[in-house]
Amino acid sequence: MLIADRPKPIAHSSQFNMKPSLVQGTRDFGPEIVRKRSLIFNTIRTVFELYGFQPLETPAMENLETLMGKYGEEGDKLIFKILNNGLERPEKHAAAKEAFEEILSGKNAKSITERALKYDLTIPFARYVAMNHAQLTYPFKRYQLQPVWRADKPQRGRYREFYQCDADVVGSNSLLNEIEFALIYAEVFTRLKLDGFRLHINNRKVLKGIMEVSGLVGNEKTILVTIDKADKIGMQEVHQLLLLTLDKDKVSTLMNAYLQQGSKTEKIHSLKQLLKQSVTGSEGINEMDFILTQLQSINPDVAETVELDLTLARGLDYYTGTIFEVKAPPSVKIGSIGGGGRYDNLTGLFGVPDIPGVGISFGVDRIYDVMEEMQLFPESVNTGSQALFFNLGEDMLFVLKTMQQLRTAGIRCELYHEAAKFDKQFKYAERKKIPFAIIMGAKEVSTHTALVKDLRTGKQESVSLNNLGNCLFI
Amino acid sequence: MLIADRPKPIAHSSQFNMKPSLVQGTRDFGPEIVRKRSLIFNTIRTVFELYGFQPLETPAMENLETLMGKYGEEGDKLIFKILNNGLERPEKHAAAKEAFEEILSGKNAKSITERALKYDLTIPFARYVAMNHAQLTYPFKRYQLQPVWRADKPQRGRYREFYQCDADVVGSNSLLNEIEFALIYAEVFTRLKLDGFRLHINNRKVLKGIMEVSGLVGNEKTILVTIDKADKIGMQEVHQLLLLTLDKDKVSTLMNAYLQQGSKTEKIHSLKQLLKQSVTGSEGINEMDFILTQLQSINPDVAETVELDLTLARGLDYYTGTIFEVKAPPSVKIGSIGGGGRYDNLTGLFGVPDIPGVGISFGVDRIYDVMEEMQLFPESVNTGSQALFFNLGEDMLFVLKTMQQLRTAGIRCELYHEAAKFDKQFKYAERKKIPFAIIMGAKEVSTHTALVKDLRTGKQESVSLNNLGNCLFI
Numbered sequence: 001m002l003i004a005d006r007p008k009p010i011a012h013s014s015q016f017n018m019k020p021s022l023v024q025g026t027r028d029f030g031p032e033i034v035r036k037r038s039l040i041f042n043t044i045r046t047v048f049e050l051y052g053f054q055p056l057e058t059p060a061m062e063n064l065e066t067l068m069g070k071y072g073e074e075g076d077k078l079i080f081k082i083l084n085n086g087l088e089r090p091e092k093h094a095a096a097k098e099a100f101e102e103i104l105s106g107k108n109a110k111s112i113t114e115r116a117l118k119y120d121l122t123i124p125f126a127r128y129v130a131m132n133h134a135q136l137t138y139p140f141k142r143y144q145l146q147p148v149w150r151a152d153k154p155q156r157g158r159y160r161e162f163y164q165c166d167a168d169v170v171g172s173n174s175l176l177n178e179i180e181f182a183l184i185y186a187e188v189f190t191r192l193k194l195d196g197f198r199l200h201i202n203n204r205k206v207l208k209g210i211m212e213v214s215g216l217v218g219n220e221k222t223i224l225v226t227i228d229k230a231d232k233i234g235m236q237e238v239h240q241l242l243l244l245t246l247d248k249d250k251v252s253t254l255m256n257a258y259l260q261q262g263s264k265t266e267k268i269h270s271l272k273q274l275l276k277q278s279v280t281g282s283e284g285i286n287e288m289d290f291i292l293t294q295l296q297s298i299n300p301d302v303a304e305t306v307e308l309d310l311t312l313a314r315g316l317d318y319y320t321g322t323i324f325e326v327k328a329p330p331s332v333k334i335g336s337i338g339g340g341g342r343y344d345n346l347t348g349l350f351g352v353p354d355i356p357g358v359g360i361s362f363g364v365d366r367i368y369d370v371m372e373e374m375q376l377f378p379e380s381v382n383t384g385s386q387a388l389f390f391n392l393g394e395d396m397l398f399v400l401k402t403m404q405q406l407r408t409a410g411i412r413c414e415l416y417h418e419a420a421k422f423d424k425q426f427k428y429a430e431r432k433k434i435p436f437a438i439i440m441g442a443k444e445v446s447t448h449t450a451l452v453k454d455l456r457t458g459k460q461e462s463v464s465l466n467n468l469g470n471c472l473f474i
Numbered sequence: 475m476l477i478a479d480r481p482k483p484i485a486h487s488s489q490f491n492m493k494p495s496l497v498q499g500t501r502d503f504g505p506e507i508v509r510k511r512s513l514i515f516n517t518i519r520t521v522f523e524l525y526g527f528q529p530l531e532t533p534a535m536e537n538l539e540t541l542m543g544k545y546g547e548e549g550d551k552l553i554f555k556i557l558n559n560g561l562e563r564p565e566k567h568a569a570a571k572e573a574f575e576e577i578l579s580g581k582n583a584k585s586i587t588e589r590a591l592k593y594d595l596t597i598p599f600a601r602y603v604a605m606n607h608a609q610l611t612y613p614f615k616r617y618q619l620q621p622v623w624r625a626d627k628p629q630r631g632r633y634r635e636f637y638q639c640d641a642d643v644v645g646s647n648s649l650l651n652e653i654e655f656a657l658i659y660a661e662v663f664t665r666l667k668l669d670g671f672r673l674h675i676n677n678r679k680v681l682k683g684i685m686e687v688s689g690l691v692g693n694e695k696t697i698l699v700t701i702d703k704a705d706k707i708g709m710q711e712v713h714q715l716l717l718l719t720l721d722k723d724k725v726s727t728l729m730n731a732y733l734q735q736g737s738k739t740e741k742i743h744s745l746k747q748l749l750k751q752s753v754t755g756s757e758g759i760n761e762m763d764f765i766l767t768q769l770q771s772i773n774p775d776v777a778e779t780v781e782l783d784l785t786l787a788r789g790l791d792y793y794t795g796t797i798f799e800v801k802a803p804p805s806v807k808i809g810s811i812g813g814g815g816r817y818d819n820l821t822g823l824f825g826v827p828d829i830p831g832v833g834i835s836f837g838v839d840r841i842y843d844v845m846e847e848m849q850l851f852p853e854s855v856n857t858g859s860q861a862l863f864f865n866l867g868e869d870m871l872f873v874l875k876t877m878q879q880l881r882t883a884g885i886r887c888e889l890y891h892e893a894a895k896f897d898k899q900f901k902y903a904e905r906k907k908i909p910f911a912i913i914m915g916a917k918e919v920s921t922h923t924a925l926v927k928d929l930r931t932g933k934q935e936s937v938s939l940n941n942l943g944n945c946l947f948i
Contacts, residue, residue, distance in 0.1 A: 020601040020824040023535045023589050028602050031528035031616070038529075050881040052859040052888030054505035054906075055512075059635050060534060060591075060621065061497045061554075080535075081557040083587050085625040091580030104574050106565030113557050115497050117534075127494040128502055137905040139891050142505070147534065151559040161533050174891040176870075183878070298874050350494045385526040396650075400772050404657070407524040414526030417613050417648040431611040432528075 025154030026161045035381050037163075037368060040192065041145055044165055044362055047187045048143040051180055053167050056142040058124040060149075064116045070123050070349065078151045080117040080160075087112060117149035121166045122346070122359075129170055130350030138171030138355075145364075157369065168359030170346070175287060178322045178342070179294050181360045185326055185338060186302040188362065193376050196329030197337070200309035203288050204319050204341070206271065207310070209281015213274060214253040219246060224313040227258065231311070235259060257310065264292055264308050287322060320344045324360055328370045337363045337370060385412045386472045387436040387452075388429040393419025398445050402465060409469045413438075429455055435474055499628030500635045509855050511637075514666065514841055515619055518639055521661045522617040525654055527641050530616040532598040534623075538590045544597050544823065552625045554591040554634075561586060591623035595640045596820070596833075603644055604824030612645030612829075619838075631843065642833030644820070649761060651832045652796045652816070653768050659800055659812060659834065660776040666841070667850050670803030671811070674783035677762050678793050678815070680745065681784070683755015687748060688727040693720060698787040701732065705785075709733060731784065738766055738782050761796060794818045798834055806847045811837045859886045860946045861910040861926075862903040867893025872919050876939060883943045887912075903929055909948055 022028065029037065045055075067079055090096040099111035118124050121144045129140065145165045152158055167184070169177045182199060189197045207224070211217045226241050235258065242251045257274055260267040268289050275281030288308065296303040314323045321342030328334040340360030347355050371377055387406070389399050396415060403413050414434075416425045429437050439451040450468055453460040463471050496502065503511065519529075541553055564570040573585035592598050595618045603610065619639045626632055641658070643651045656673060663671045681698070685691045696719065704712050709732065716725045731748055734741040742763050749755030762782065770777040788797045795816030802808040814834030821829050845851055861880070863873050870889060877887050888908075890899045903911050913925040924942055927934040937945050 020540050020604055021537060022605075023533060023537055026533035026535055028533070028605075029529075029531040030606070031530065034529040034531055049858065050884075050886050052886065054858050055503075055508040056505065057503040057508055059497060059500035059502070060623070061500055061635060063495060063497055066494050077559065080559070082591075083555040083557045085551065085554070090578050097578060100574050100578050104564050104571060104578075117556075130494050131496075131502075132504070137902060141888075149534070161535060169891075172891040176889060176891050179874075187881075294871065294874070297871050298878060384523065384528050397768065397771050400653075400768070404772060407661075410524075412524050412526065414615075415650060417643075417646040417650050428611060 023160070025152070025159050027159065031384065032382055035384075036371070036377050037364070039377065039381055040364055040367055040371070041165070043191050044188050044364075045143070045145065047184055047191065048167050050187075051141075051184055053141045053143040056125070056128065056144050057146060058118070058121075058128055058144070060117055060147070061115045062118050062124055062127070064114055066127050067116050067119055067123060071119060075119065079119050080149045080151050081113040082115040082117070084112055084114060118146075119150060120148050121146060121164045121361075123349075125166070125168065126346045127350055129355065130347045130352040133347070133352050136171075139169050139174075139177075140171055141167070141169045143167040157365070159365070163364050165362040165364050166340075166359055167361075168357055170355050170357035172358075173356050175290055175294075175322075177358045178287075178291050179298070181324065181340065181358065182291070182295055182306060183299065183302060185324070185360065186299070186305055189326070192367070192371065194329060194367075194370065194374070196331065197305065198327045199306045200312050200325045200327060201288065201291065201306055202309055202312040202314075202323050203284040204321055204323060205280045205284025206275070206288065207284075207313065209275040209278035209284055210254060210257045210310070212278040212281060214257070215250045216246065216254060222246075223254065227311050228313055260310075264306070267308055268292070284321070291322065314339060314341060318343055322358065328366070329374070332370050332373045334366055334370055334373075337366045339363075380474055382433050383435065383474055384432060385414045385434045386474060387411065387413040387438050388425065388432075388434045389413060389415045390422065390425050390437060390439045391416040391419045392439070392441055394442065399440050402440065402450070402468070406469055406472070411469055411472050413472075426455075436472055438468075497634070499626070499633050501633065505858065506856055509858075510845070510851050511838070511842060513851065513855050514838055514845070515639070517665050518662055518836055518838075519617070519619065521658055521665065522641050524661075525615075525658055527615045527617040530599070530602065530618050531620060532592070532595075532602055532618070534591055534621070535589045536592050536598055536601070538588055540601050541590050541593055541597060545593060549593065553593050554623045554625055555587040556589040556591070558586055558588060592620075593624060594622050595620060595638045595835075597823075599640070599642065600820045601824055603829065604821045604826040607821070607826045610645075613643050613648075613651075614645055615641070615643045617641040631839070633839070637838050639836040639838050640814075640833055641835075642831055644829050644831035646832075647830050649764055649768075649796075652761075652765050653772070655798065655814065655832070655834045656765070656769055656780060657773065657776060659798070660773070660779055662836070663800070666845065668803060668841075668844065668848070670805065671779065672801045673780045674786050674799045674801060675762065675765070675780055676783055676786035676788075676797050677758040678795055678797060679754045679758025680749070680762065681758075681787065683749040683752035683758055684728060684731045684784070686752040686755060688731070689724045690720065690728060696720075697728070701785050702787055734784075738780070741782055742766070758795070765796065788813055788815060792817055796832065802840070802844045803848065806844050808840055808844055808847075811840045811844060813837075854948055856907050857909065857948055858906060859888045859908045860948060861885065861887040861912050862899065862906075862908045863887060863889045864896065864899050864911060864913045865890040865893045866913070866915055868916065873914050876914065876924070876942070880943055880946070885943055885946050887946075900929075910946055912942075 061082065064081060068076055087096045087099055090100045102111040125144060129136065143166065145163065147161050148164050149161050152160060154160055185199050211220055216223060222245065223242065226238055230238050239251065239255050257271065260270050268285060271285045275285050292303065292306065295306060312323055312325055314325060319341035323341035324339055325336050326338035328337045338361060342358040344356050345353055346357055389403060399415060403415060406413050416428060426437060435454060435456055437453045437455055444450055448465045449462050450465060451460065452463050452471055535556065538555060542550055561570045561573055564574045576585045599618060603614065617640065619637065621635055622638050623635050626634060628634055659673050685694055690697060697716065700712055700715050713725065713729050731745065734744050742759060745759045749759050766777065766780065769780060786797055786799055788799060793815035797815035798813055799810050800812035802811045812835060816832040818830050819827055820831055863877060873889060877889060880887050890902060900911060909928060909930055911927045911929055918924055922939045923936050924939060925934065926937050926945055
C-alpha cells in the first residue's frame with residue numbers, strides 16, 4: 001500500500017473556510033434515500049412505458065416570459081428568477097449600473113432577469129408541444145419526471161425544490177385515456193404495495209350540470225369552496241353554510257345530488273335522472289358511467305378501488321371533463337398522493353389552439369412519506385454491495401480477479417481499501433449494510449475456496465469458488 | 475398538478491399567446507434522445523454499483539457563498555445567480571428599492587442574490603461531505619449523475635445546462651481505488667461498445683520529479699502549457715518553443731524524460747532511473763508501476779487500453795497524484811470523454827481538512843456524440859411500445875383485457891385511441907417505431923387468436939392468444 005503525498009489545499013485562501021449549509025427548503029439525498037426514491041421512480045416509469053408513454057425532459061431554465069402570467073399573481077411571485085449575468089458589480093460597470101437603474105425606475109424588468117427555474121412540468125410541456133407541433137405524432141403520450149422550483153415558505157413536507165411526475169396524452173378526446181390512467185394508478189400503487197389507496201373520480205361536466213339543474217349557475221365558486229370542506233366539517237355543516245347565502249330550494253336540489261346514497265351503479269342511475277335536463281350534465285354522467293363500467297369489466301379489483309366523489313373539484317379553471325385524485329390509505333394522514341384530469345387547449349397559451357388533453361400526476365415526495373410510514377420499502381432496497389472482501393494485506397491479486405468474475409456475473413462487491421484490523425472491516429460492512437463478508441487467505445486461495453460470513457445471521461461457511469456467486473444473492 | 479392549494483396554470487387568457495422558445499444553450503430531450511441518454515446513464519450507474527459506489531443527489535441550488543471563489547475569477551462570472559424573491563417591482567416596494575440601491579452603491583450584493591445554480595458536482599459533494607462528516611462511513615464511495623449550469627457563451631457542443639457524471643472515493647490513500655477506476659472506465663466503454671478508446675494515465679508526482687531532476691522547478695506552468703500542445707504541433711516543435719525561454723541543458727534532460735520510447739514496462743524502467751534523485755518523482759513512478767502491473771495481472775485486455783502519457787497534465791492546482799484521461803476512438807475527432815485523478819483536502823474548503831480523495835468523471839454529452847457518430851446505439855433503444863392494437867370501433871373490451879395480460883407479462887403495448895382508418899393506425903405505429911401491429915376483430919376474438927403484422931418485415935400471421943406474448947419480443 002503506497003502512501004500519498006502530503007495534503008495540499010485546492011484554494012489557498014482561508015477565507016473560504018466556512019461552515020457550509022444547504023439552501024433553505026432544499027435537500028441532499030444520501031444513498032439510502034436515492035435508492036428508495038429510485039424504487040418509486042422506476043416503478044412509475046415502468047408502468048408508464050407498459051402503457052405506451054414516452055419519456056420527455058425539458059430544461060430547468062425557461063425564458064421568464066414562458067412562465068410569467070401562467071400561475072396567477074401569487075404564482076408569479078413564487079417563480080425563481082435568474083439574475084442576468086454580468087450584473088455582479090454595478091458600482092464598477094456602467095452597463096450593469098444602467099440595468100439596475102432601469103428596473104428601479106420601473107422601466108424594464110428584463111434588464112436584470114430574463115430566465116427562470118421551471119415552476120411545474122405542465123407549462124414547459126405545453127411549450128414543448130407548441131414548439132414541436134408539426135413534428136409530433138398524435139396522440140402524443142409523454143411522461144416526465146423532473147424537479148421543479150418554487151419560492152414557497154419552506155415548511156414540513158413543502159420544499160423549494162421537489163420532483164413532479166406527470167403523464168399526459170394530448171390530441172385525443174377518447175375516454176380510453178381516462179380508463180388507462182385509472183389502470184395506471186392502480187398498477188403503480190399495487191406494485192408499491194400501497195394497499196388501501198382510493199382513486200376518486202369526478203367530472204367537471206357533472207358539476208356544471210348540477211349547478212344548472214339547481215339553478216345555481218354563477219355560484220360555483222362559493223359552492224365548490226364550501227363543499228371542499230366536507231372532509232373536515234361534514235355535509236350537514238356544508239348544507240348550513242350554503243343556506244347562509246343561497247336560496248333554500250336551490251340548495252335543497254343541490255344537496256340532493258351530493259347526498260346520493262348506494263352503490264356506484266345506483267348513484268349513476270340517480271344522477272342520470274337528476275341531470276336529464278342538462279345537456280352538459282348528461283354528457284358528464286355518461287362519461288363517468290362508461291369509464292366505471294369498462295373498468296369493472298377489465299379489472300374488477302381496480303374498479304373496487306374507485307370512488308365516485310362529487311365533492312372532488314380540483315382547480316375550477318383548469319379541468320373540463322374527468323378529474324382524478326388518489327387518496328393515501330386512511331391509516332396515514334397524508335391525503336392526496338396523485339391527481340389530474342381532462343383539460344382543453346393547454347397549448348393555446350403558446351399559439352397552438354384546440355389540442356385536447358388529459359393527464360395525471362404522482363406526488364412522489366408524499367408517496368415516499370407514505371411508504372416510509374407504512375414501512376413498505378423492502379429491506380433489500382438498502383443493499384449496495386452484496387459482499388465485502390476483506391483486505392488481508394497479502395497479495396490481493398487473486399481476490400481482485402475473483403471479484404472481477406463476480407462482477408461479470410452481476411454481483412456488486414468491493415475490497416476493503418487497506419489491510420485494517422478485522423474489527424474495522426466488519427464495522428465498515430455493517431455500517432454500509434453489506435450482507436456478506438468474504439475472507440480469502442492463503443489457505444482459501446490454495447484450495448480455491450472462500451470463507452463467507454452472512455452478517456445478518458452470523459452464519460459462516462467455506463464455499464467453493466465455483467459456487468461463490470450463487471451464495472451471494474439476496 | 476398535485477397539491478390542491480398551489481396555483482395552477484390559467485389557460486384562458488389570450489394575452490400570453492406568444493411564440494415560445496428555449497433558453498439559449500439549453501435543450502429539450504424528446505423520447506428518442508432520453509432513451510439513448512438513459513442507455514449511457516444506466517450503463518455507468520450499473521458499473522459504479524458493481525464496484526460498491528453509492529448514489530448521491532444534491533440540490534440544483536446552493537448558497538452563493540458555497541460556490542463563489544472556488545472556480546477562479548472566470549468561474550465566478552459563469553455561475554448562474556438567482557434573484558432573491560420579492561424584488562420584482564422595486565418602483566413599487568420600498569424594501570426592494572432599498573435592496574437595489576444597496577447593490578448599486580456596492581454595499582451588499584447579498585441584498586439581491588444569495589443563491590446560485592450549481593456549477594459542477596465536486597464542490598457540492600465537498601459541501602455534503604463536510605456537512606455530514608461525522609455520520610459518513612469512510613472510505614465514502616459515491617457517484618452522482620446530475621445537471622450543472624454555466625453561463626458560458628453557447629456554441630456547438632457547449633451548453634448552459636449539461637450533465638456531469640462523477641464517482642469519487644474520499645478517505646482513502648489506497649491505490650486500489652486508482653486500479654478500480656481504470657477497470658470501471660474499461661468496463662463502461664466496453665459495455666457501450668466504444669472500441670478503440672484509450673485510457674491515458676500520468677502522475678503529478680512524476681511531473682514534479684521531472685521538473686526537479688531537470689532543474690526546472692518554478693517553470694512548471696510554461697512547460698506544461700507548451701507540452702499540452704504536443705498533440706497538435708508535435709514534440710519537435712514543443713522542444714523548439716521551450717528553448718526560447720529555458721536553458722538548453724535543462725530542456726534536454728526534460729525532453730529526454732518526455733521522449734522515452736518502448737513499451738510501458740521499458741518506459742517505467744527508464745523513468746525510475748531518471749527520477750532516482752527525486753523522492754517525489756520516485757514515489758510517483760512507483761505508484762504508476764504498481765497500478766499498471768496490477769492491471770496487467772487482473773485483466774490484460776484492460777491493461778492494453780492504458781497508455782502511460784507524460785504529456786497529460788489536467789489542471790495544475792487540483793490534482794496531487796495519479797491523473798486519468800480517456801480519449802475517444804481516433805476515428806471520431808472528439809478528444810477527451812472522461813478524466814479525473816487524485817486530490818487532497820477537498821473538504822478543507824469547508825472546514826474539514828485532511829480527507830484525501832480520488833475521482834473520475836464521464837463526459838456524458840460527448841459520449842453521446844461519439845456513440846451517435848459511430849452508430850453504436852442499438853436499434854432497440856428506440857422502441858417504446860412493442861405492439862399497437864388496432865381500434866376497430868367495435869367493443870374493445872376483449873382487446874383491453876388481452877392487453878392487460880400482456881402488460882402483466884412485461885410487454886409494452888397500446889390501443890389506438892379511436893376507430894380510425896387502418897392507414898392512419900399503421901402510420902401512427904410507423905412514426906412511433908412500434909414494431910408489431912395487432913388486429914383482433916370478431917373472427918379473431920371468437921377463435922382466441924390475433925393477427926400479428928411485423929411492420930419491419932411486412933410479415934403477417936395468425937397467432938393463438940396463448941402464444942401472443944412470445945411473438946412480441948424484439
